[in-house]
Amino acid sequence: MSNNAVTNTLDSNFGSLSNAWNVPAPVNGAVTLSGNSAMMEWATGRDAGHGYGTYTVTAKVDGNQPGPGIILWPGDNQWPGQEIDMLEITPDGSGRQYGTVHWNNNGADAYQTAIYEGVSSGQFHDYQMVWAPGEITFKVDGKTMGSFNQHIPTDFDHGGMNNTIGVMNNNPATSITVSHIDFTPLGASAPAAATASVAVATPVADIALNLAATASATTAPVDTSHGEVIDWNALAAQVTANFEATGHWFI
Template identity: 60%
Template sequence: MPNNALSESFDNGTGALGSAWNVDTSTKGEVKLSGGGAALMEFASGKEAGHGYGTYTVTAKLDGNQPGPAILLWPGDDKWPGQEIDLAEITPDGSGRHYGTVHWNNGGSDAYTARVYDGVSGRSFHDYQLTWEPGRITFRVDGAEKGVVTDHVPADFDHGGMNNTIGFLNNNPNTSLTVSHVDFKPLGGGASAWAPPAGQAALQAAPAETGTPVVPAEASGPVDWAALAAEVMANYEATGSWFI
């Protein structure tokens, strides 16, 4: 399947993201996910579903200071734990800061590494951007680089791996996620020449973590991914559909 470009402004409901659960489309040009269980995603029908290497940009507003909203790239084969990449979530320390993650299947258990977007919080729209390249994922917010991951970066379908589908969820009644635009542009070729800019070398060199997001020690706390995974899989096994 071609790694096709995508641009969606939600002028006609959920548009290209057809798998929806409790999504508010009443305002033209945006979708809103709120309450304890809302999700919107492209259909995850196999390893070739969705998109691969390229740049993903989502204009969205995450409201709240608790985990709940997520802008994510869900595994194309709809299996979890697995190849999940998150453009934005809310840290569990009460600060309301946002962060991105790269997940992988570690022998049947979820493992991930995270990058906190210092200086980024809710109550306003931001452009969350992720560039997925061979061996590297770069997170940006409003054009500013916020972190790089070079460990456990998956290959996309065209390069022997799997694609991911674009999705959103909110699983906390005290939070919400509003999305006004989604854009994906495929990577133009192979790996680009890249070196970390000043100040980013230490971040790139930081080892991958498993089990806790990369937040300062004085404000750290666990994300209950095991409970999230159990809920996702229970719903999938019961209904054949992805939602939380």
């Protein structure tokens, strides 16, 4: 696909996020990911997923530890790369939420983060990211939480690569419940969101995806009609290697 609009109401299935792993069927118009689980659009090439536009995910996080994530994964399924995380949890036990922009720095992962001050777990929020040429902005419930204008990827339609939408949980003490996922291409009418003051982006240790517990217990789903699939076990091994080298969980 090339930057097509998408809406997933999660009433009866996972919609475009059909690369699902350990995820139960929707209940009452929502999907809850707990333990080690994930659902994602298929990352089959540079044009897979979506590019410039507005991404909106209505979700609720339970727990105050790293584990839940709303992930925009590189369309070519290669990492390190242009991973964009609309939601993660800090590792300090405070339950603070944040967004991250990753890029490939000569073969190493590099990133910048924005803390979502005042955003609480245990209740639904509208998480929104606006990806425009040269800028990415994170919003929660219409309030701008951080904006970046460096290391911003270019989408496929403009010579770069798209990202696929995904939701993950990788901690038995946390969960994430999602009720709606929406993408509107740049220039189209996006879901309404009020504008507020910009918060300063704050660096934190990037505890993105604690996948290590899954390495020996699970196998990625295989669907040859979609080509290459996400190798969850390979990601778990990468997380473990990162922890051993740096003392931090991240991918």
